Amino acid sequence: MADIAYPIAERTLPNGLRVIVSQDRTVPSVTVNLWVKVGSRDEVPGRTGFAHLFEHLMFQGSANVASGEHFSALMGVGGRLNATTWFDRTNYFETVPKGALELALWLEADRQGRLLDALTQENLDNQRDVVKEEKRQRYDNAPYGHAMRDVYATLFPEGHPYHHPTIGSMEDLEAATLDDVHAFFATHYGPNNTVLTLVGDISPEDGFAAVEKYFGPLPPSAVARTEGSMPPLAPLTGPVRLERSEPVPNDRLYLAFRLPADATPEFHAVGLAMDAIGGLSSSRLVEHLVRQERLVTGLTAHPLGFAGGVSLGLISADISAGVDPADVERAICAELERFAETGPTDIEMESAVAETERAWLSALASHDDRADHISHYAALHDDTAYINTFLAQVRAVTVEEVRAAAARYLQPSSRAVVAYLMAPGPIADEELS
Amino acid sequence: MTGVPQRTRMSAPDALPRPDVLVPQPYELPVPTRFRLANGASGLAYDLPGQYVLSVRLSVPMPLRVEPRDLEGVATIMARTLDEGTARHTSVEFARLLERRGVAIGCGVGDSGLSVELDVAKHHLAYGLDLMHQCLAEPAFPAEEVARQVSTRLAEIEQERSVASHRAAAEFAATFYSPVGRSSRPVGGTAETVAAITRDAVVAFHAEHVAPAEATVVVAGDLAGLDVVAELDLSLGRWGTPDTYRSPGPWQVTPRADDRARIVVVDRPSSVQTELMIGAPGPDRRHPGGWAPYPLLGFLVGGSPTARIDAVLREDKGYTYGIRSTFRPRRRGGVFITAGSVRSEVTGDALRLLLDVLEHGREGFTQDEVDHAAQFLVLTAPSRYATADTIADEAASLSFDGLDTGFTSRNLVEIAGMDAERAGAAYREFIDGRWTVVLVGDAASFLADVQALGRGDVTVVPN
Numbered sequence: 001m002a003d004i005a006y007p008i009a010e011r012t013l014p015n016g017l018r019v020i021v022s023q024d025r026t027v028p029s030v031t032v033n034l035w036v037k038v039g040s041r042d043e044v045p046g047r048t049g050f051a052h053l054f055e056h057l058m059f060q061g062s063a064n065v066a067s068g069e070h071f072s073a074l075m076g077v078g079g080r081l082n083a084t085t086w087f088d089r090t091n092y093f094e095t096v097p098k099g100a101l102e103l104a105l106w107l108e109a110d111r112q113g114r115l116l117d118a119l120t121q122e123n124l125d126n127q128r129d130v131v132k133e134e135k136r137q138r139y140d141n142a143p144y145g146h147a148m149r150d151v152y153a154t155l156f157p158e159g160h161p162y163h164h165p166t167i168g169s170m171e172d173l174e175a176a177t178l179d180d181v182h183a184f185f186a187t188h189y190g191p192n193n194t195v196l197t198l199v200g201d202i203s204p205e206d207g208f209a210a211v212e213k214y215f216g217p218l219p220p221s222a223v224a225r226t227e228g229s230m231p232p233l234a235p236l237t238g239p240v241r242l243e244r245s246e247p248v249p250n251d252r253l254y255l256a257f258r259l260p261a262d263a264t265p266e267f268h269a270v271g272l273a274m275d276a277i278g279g280l281s282s283s284r285l286v287e288h289l290v291r292q293e294r295l296v297t298g299l300t301a302h303p304l305g306f307a308g309g310v311s312l313g314l315i316s317a318d319i320s321a322g323v324d325p326a327d328v329e330r331a332i333c334a335e336l337e338r339f340a341e342t343g344p345t346d347i348e349m350e351s352a353v354a355e356t357e358r359a360w361l362s363a364l365a366s367h368d369d370r371a372d373h374i375s376h377y378a379a380l381h382d383d384t385a386y387i388n389t390f391l392a393q394v395r396a397v398t399v400e401e402v403r404a405a406a407a408r409y410l411q412p413s414s415r416a417v418v419a420y421l422m423a424p425g426p427i428a429d430e431e432l433s
Numbered sequence: 434m435t436g437v438p439q440r441t442r443m444s445a446p447d448a449l450p451r452p453d454v455l456v457p458q459p460y461e462l463p464v465p466t467r468f469r470l471a472n473g474a475s476g477l478a479y480d481l482p483g484q485y486v487l488s489v490r491l492s493v494p495m496p497l498r499v500e501p502r503d504l505e506g507v508a509t510i511m512a513r514t515l516d517e518g519t520a521r522h523t524s525v526e527f528a529r530l531l532e533r534r535g536v537a538i539g540c541g542v543g544d545s546g547l548s549v550e551l552d553v554a555k556h557h558l559a560y561g562l563d564l565m566h567q568c569l570a571e572p573a574f575p576a577e578e579v580a581r582q583v584s585t586r587l588a589e590i591e592q593e594r595s596v597a598s599h600r601a602a603a604e605f606a607a608t609f610y611s612p613v614g615r616s617s618r619p620v621g622g623t624a625e626t627v628a629a630i631t632r633d634a635v636v637a638f639h640a641e642h643v644a645p646a647e648a649t650v651v652v653a654g655d656l657a658g659l660d661v662v663a664e665l666d667l668s669l670g671r672w673g674t675p676d677t678y679r680s681p682g683p684w685q686v687t688p689r690a691d692d693r694a695r696i697v698v699v700d701r702p703s704s705v706q707t708e709l710m711i712g713a714p715g716p717d718r719r720h721p722g723g724w725a726p727y728p729l730l731g732f733l734v735g736g737s738p739t740a741r742i743d744a745v746l747r748e749d750k751g752y753t754y755g756i757r758s759t760f761r762p763r764r765r766g767g768v769f770i771t772a773g774s775v776r777s778e779v780t781g782d783a784l785r786l787l788l789d790v791l792e793h794g795r796e797g798f799t800q801d802e803v804d805h806a807a808q809f810l811v812l813t814a815p816s817r818y819a820t821a822d823t824i825a826d827e828a829a830s831l832s833f834d835g836l837d838t839g840f841t842s843r844n845l846v847e848i849a850g851m852d853a854e855r856a857g858a859a860y861r862e863f864i865d866g867r868w869t870v871v872l873v874g875d876a877a878s879f880l881a882d883v884q885a886l887g888r889g890d891v892t893v894v895p896n
Contacts, residue, residue, distance in 0.1 A: 004485075026483050028457060029816040059738070064448050068748060072739045076805045077454045078812020095816045099455030106452050113445030129751025133706070137754050137774045141706040143595040217446045249591035282528040291524060294581055297588040318588065347533060354535030358554050361486045365820045 003392060004361070006370065008385050009204035010378075013212060015220040016192025020374055020384055021207035022199045024367060030101045030200035030207075033093040033371035034108060035379040037195075037225040038188035040168065041087045041161030041308055046175070049168015050184055052085040053131050053176065058092065059083070060123040063114035067123060070107055079104065080368075085166050088307045088380055095368050098201045102210055108196075109214040112189060113221075116182055124181060128173055135167050143248045144420050151314065154242045155256045155416040161230065161308060190222030191215055195379040199371040227380055230308035233258055235414035242416075245423030250297070251319035253329055254418040259313045259409050262305025263381040269397045269405035270313065271303045275352035276344040276402070277335060277410070278315050282351060284335050285315070295323050295331065307380040313410065325419060333412035340411060343403025356394050460815045460845070462838045463824060465651075468662050470670040474645040477828055477837060478661045479653040484821040485555050487654030489565065490829035491669070495546035495642050496681050496764070498615040504634050505615070506622015508642070510582050511635045512540040512547055517578040520571035524578050527564070536561040538568060544620060545764060545833035546681075547643060552822065555655055562668035570672040572639065576632040586627050590619075597708035597774065600699055600896065601873045605710045608697050609768070609869045611688040642681070644674040649832035654821040684764040689714065694867035695890040696883060700876040707780040707874030708772070711787060715760045715767035715863050718834055725847035726859035727760035733806040733856075734758045734794055735771055741790050742771070752776065752783050758791075764834060769863060777875050781882025784870065788888065792866055797857035811849045814841075 009021045043050050061067040074081050074094050081094035096104045139145040149165045156163040196215070198207045235258045260266040278285035278301030289295045301315040315332060319325050344352070364370045364387055377386035465477040474491075500507050516531070516538050518524040531538060537552045538561075549569065553561035593599035603619055610617035621627070650669055652661050718724045735742040735758025746752045756773030771791060775783040818824050818841075828838050872883065876893050884891050 024483065026481075027815050027819040028460075029819070031816075064451065068739050068744075071737060072805070075737060075739070075809045078457070078808055080813050080816065095813075097454075097457040097812050097815070099457050102452035103454050106449065110448050114448065126748065126751045130747055130754060133752065133774070133776060134754040136706045136776060141597060141704055141708075141774065143592070214449065217449075219445060221445075247595070249595040250588055280528075280532050282525065282532050286528075287525055291578075291581065294584065297585045320584065321588070347529065351529065351532035351535075355532055356535075358486060358535035358537065358552065361554060362552065362822070365484055365486060365822070367816065367819065 003388070004364070005388055006364070008374070008388070010384050011208050013191065013216055015216065015218055016224065017211070017215050018195045018378060019208055019211045020195065020197040020378055021202065021204040022197070022370065022374060023203055024199060025201045027367065028098050028201050029095055029367065030098050030198055030202050031093065031095040031367040031371040032101070032104045032108060033197045033199070033368070033375045034091060035195045035375040036090045036092070036189060037193045037227070037379055038090055039086050039088045040164065040166040042188065042225070043168070046172055047180065048164050048172045049131070049166070050172070050176065050180070051090055052166050052168065053128065053173055054181065054184055055083045055085045055090050056127040056131055057119060057123060057181065058111050058115065060127060061118035062111040063117035064110050065107060065118070067118070070111065073107060074100070074104060077103065087162055087166065091372065091375065093368060093372065101202065102214070105210055105214040109218060112191065112194065112215070113218040115185055115189070119178065119181060121178055124176070124178060128176065131173060132170060135170065139167060143246070144252060147252070147254055147418060147420055150242050150244070150418045151254050151256045151312070151416065154240055154418055155236070155258060155312065156233070156310070160233065162306060162310065186221065187223050190220060191218050192220035192224045193222035195375045197371045197375045197378070199367045199374065227307060227382065232261070233310035235409055235411070236416060238413060240416045241419065243419040243421060245421050248420050248422055250321065251325045251422055252420045253317045253319065253325055255315040255329070255332060256416045256418070257313035257410055257414055259303055259311040261309055262307055262311055263377060263383065263386065265393065265397065265401070266405055267303065267305060267311060268394050269401040270409050272349065272352040272356070272394070272397055273339065273344065273402045273406040273410060274301045274303055274313055275355060276348035277301055277339050277406070280351055280355060284339070285332060288335070289317065289328065289331055295320055295328050325421065329417065333415070336406070336410050336412050340403065340407035343399050343406070346399070349399055349402065353395060357391055360391055457812060461842045462814070462818055465828065465837065470645070470650070470665055472645040472670055472672055472674065474648045474650055474669065475832070476662065476665060477649065477651045478656060479651070479824050479828070480656040481653055481821055481824065482655055482657065484654040486821060487553055487555055487558055487652060488821040488825035489551040489553070489562070490651040490825045491549040491565070491569070491648055492829045492832045493547040493643055493648045494681055494833050496684060497544055497620060498685070499642055499681060500615070500638070503626055504630055505618060505626040506586060507630050507634050507638045508542045508547065509621040510579060510586060510627070510630050511639050511643070512542045513582045514574050514578050514635060515540045515549070515568045515572045517582070518573040518575045519567040520573055521567065524575060531564060534560050536564060538565060540568065542620060544616065548829065555659070558659065559664055559668070562664055566668040566672055569643070569669070574632055574635050574639070579630070579632045579635050583627055583630055586621055587624055589621070590624050590627070594896065597701070597704070597706070597873045598772065601708045601710040601772065601871045604697055604699050604871045604873070604894070605712060605869060608695070608871060609689060609693045609712055611690045614688045616687040640675055640677040641679050644678040645669070645672050646674045646678065647680065649829070651825045651828040651832065653825040653828070686765045687763065693869045695892065696870040696872065696888060698876045698880060698883070698891060698893045699871065699873040699896055700893050701873060701896045702875050702877065704874040705777055706774040707777050707872050707879060708774045709756070709784065709787065710871045711771040711791070712869045713769045713864060713867065715762070715769040717762045717765055717767045718836065718840065722859060722862065723847060724762065725844045726851060726856050728810055728844070729803065729806045729848050729851055730794070730856060730860050731759040732810060733798060733802055734791065736806070741794070742787065745786055745790060746775070746783060750786070752779050756787070777878045780872060780874060780879035781886060784872070784883060785886055788868065791864065794860050795864055798853050800853040803851055803853045803856050807848050807851050811845050814845055
């Protein structure tokens with residue numbers, strides 16, 4: 001298939017802000033997308049959850065913007081906006097009618113440069129409460145809600161930046177003071193630790209000028225994070241496991257593996273391996289365990305790419321009623337061993353690449369997602385044009401490279417297993433009574 | 434990577450004056466090309482330059498009341514088995530045929546009928562349509578695949594029961610709708626009815642209820658250089674209506690329960706949060722007073738962190754991560770739903786505040802509020818409907834109601850000109866203080882507080 005070629009123009013302002021513009025005039029809107037190079041991996045012990053709490057505080061006003069006004073001012077002129085926090089970064093984004101681009105940039109610049117003028121104890125207390133509810137809703141009050149926390153803690157060693165989840169610990173958040181928040185902002189937020197991407201109905205010249213107008217005066221105030229500074233983390237040398245008895249609806253197994261860092265040829269290769277092993281609907285594990293043996297009712301396998309020297313490969317399996325999870329684990333391990341020896345078939349390669357192509361084209365279909373991908377690879381991998389070259393990189397991977405990557409990274413002996421097993425809990429008690 | 438020594442932050446200079454916003458051009462959703470296939474299906478094609486993954490959506494209207502009462506869920510099992518083997522290919526072969534060209538097909542059932550979705554890179558459209566045609570025209574429904582889908586659905590029922598928001602929705606339906614109506618029970622059936630579903634039942638249901646005669650097919654994406662109608666004629670157009678097919682007939686109003694205005698607590702001891710679902714009757718898209726006020730009202734009351742509800746419950750009280758309101762239209766009649774979760778110990782106060790905010794809307798809305806909501810809905814439309822899948826989904830969803838995206842465009846015009854008086858009257862027309870309230874959580878920690886509100890009968894049921 002034809003290669004994709006979205007236009008990419010880039011400029012770095014004197015204060016270090018990296019600006020990328022990708023013109024697309026099909027819709028009269030512009031997406032503004034900022035990646036700030038701070039995530040939960042940058043948190044220090046005793047201050048987990050800070051990057052995420054901070055993301056909330058960025059909506060509570062700045063020197064010239066009232067609390068909540070960031071949302072209302074943009075929504076009132078047709079903006080859709082939000083922000084998210086992850087291990088490697090925090091992103092802020094809005095898609096606005098092109099006539100509101102300058103307002104969006106003005107608002108973003110005000111909170112990038114002048115947040116602390118507006119930060120109060122009251123805002124901190126309120127958003128801490130909101131974040132606690134977010135944690136209760138998404139993790140504490142959901143079946144398997146803490147499974148990923150357990151996966152990170154089991155796969156990555158104590159003290160490793162990916163050992164703790166982004167939501168952090170409530171005790172740490174409880175201990176957060178205004179001084180902590182000030183220090184966090186001073187360290188991490190500033191144009192020299194940020195990438196800003198515009199996608200949409202704007203030329204590179206106009207885009208650069210508009211960004212320069214509002215962000216140009218900000219000083220390079222952050223301690224810029226250097227990417228590539230985290231050392232690689234080799235695969236586990238022996239299996240580790242964590243079992244929990246919980247009131248879950250069915251037994252579920254997570255098998256996790258340390259993979260190479262994102263945006264590397266080896267990561268692409270091991271991603272294709274995971275597709276062939278369990279990610280595709282026609283994959284080996286789905287065919288054997290789901291369709292034929294019916295040992296599991298559902299199975300997924302996919303890589304989560306991180307920037308800091310290691311990524312995560314995850315296989316999860318919902319165990320059918322009456323089936324011993326140990327049998328499923330043995331079957332998965334046997335398939336991993338076979339795959340590491342023989343590698344993928346030609347049809348498996350063809351399928352894994354074809355599915356990757358469609359998924360990538362879909363992921364770039366909207367301005368918002370395209371902007372997010374551009375910022376991602378510019379900020380974390382210094383590769384501004386990655387959206388255009390990724391598919392060629394994937395297509396260049398050979399069968400032998402996929403086999404070798406599986407042999408190195410997806411060995412049963414390198415697995416971390418987190419098992420959520422059904423326990424008689426309040427739910428089961430109800431049925432008995 | 435970690436902390437740095439204390440230092441003085443470099444201070445930013447004063448900001449520039451807040452820039453003005455330029456008023457955008459009026460917008461209308463892309464206009465489709467309309468056609469009809471030889472088998473009677475209606476067609477809509479949306480050319481969206483630059484959208485290289487095409488989205489094809491097929492909608493087959495089918496009220497769920499046509500399911501046999503003791504086999505409810507058979508429509509869902511039928512849909513999920515459509516792509517699990519055809520006359521020419523086994524389930525595994527079919528999955529491989531799809532994935533070798535990166536073709537994604539999904540089949541599902543909602544309360545309006547059967548949806549089949551195809552997403553495919555532009556250069557594989559003909560290949561994808563051929564496979565989609567095989568799913569619809571010659572599904573094999575292998576007995577072992579039907580049995581597997583039944584097992585999967587049974588596991589899913591338990592999973593849904595364990596998720597507070599799903600549990601709340603199920604209890605809401607059972608409380609709000611009359612038990613004589615299909616809508617009071619889960620779309621995908623219950624454990625008892627699903628367990629009784631056999632291959633024969635699936636085959637019979639498919640033969641009677643799935644046909645192109647009243648179906649609509651939507652294709653959206655970059656169509657340059659493609660003859661979409663010709664491609665469809667060679668594939669879906671060859672799918673015929675079997676003699677066994679029975680037209681669904683007229684749609685009926687879903688009967689509501691006489692005692693729907695009450696509070697039901699689903700007791701989940703030790704829950705750290707309470708999931709709330711509050712509802713009242715709402716309009717459908719053909720409401721005599723017009724549909725346009727209702728998306729606006731849902732947004733104004735509970736559509737954002739600065740909407741009326743979250744301004745109080747999230748930003749002032751810190752009780753919740755977010756609570757959302759929406760008017761959901763059905764083919765006949767609709768429902769106004771407010772849902773979200775709060776921490777257990779404030780459940781009583783949260784419910785009191787929520788009902789206050791919802792009922793306060795009867796006193797009307799300011800023109801500023803209405804304008805703000807209207808601006809959001811109207812001015813975000815170009816980017817909300819910018820991709821092939823969003824346009825195709827909108828068109829397919831409306832096709833169940835005999836409408837198309839012209840309806841969406843006309844509503845945007847009406848919303849842009851909405852005055853506060855009309856919005857307030859539209860709200861009062863449905864919101865009368867009679868609520869169905871479902872609370873899923875630890876009853877012991879809030880039951881007395883909820884009873885003390887004096888908002889009607891409180892029933893406690895097990896999870």
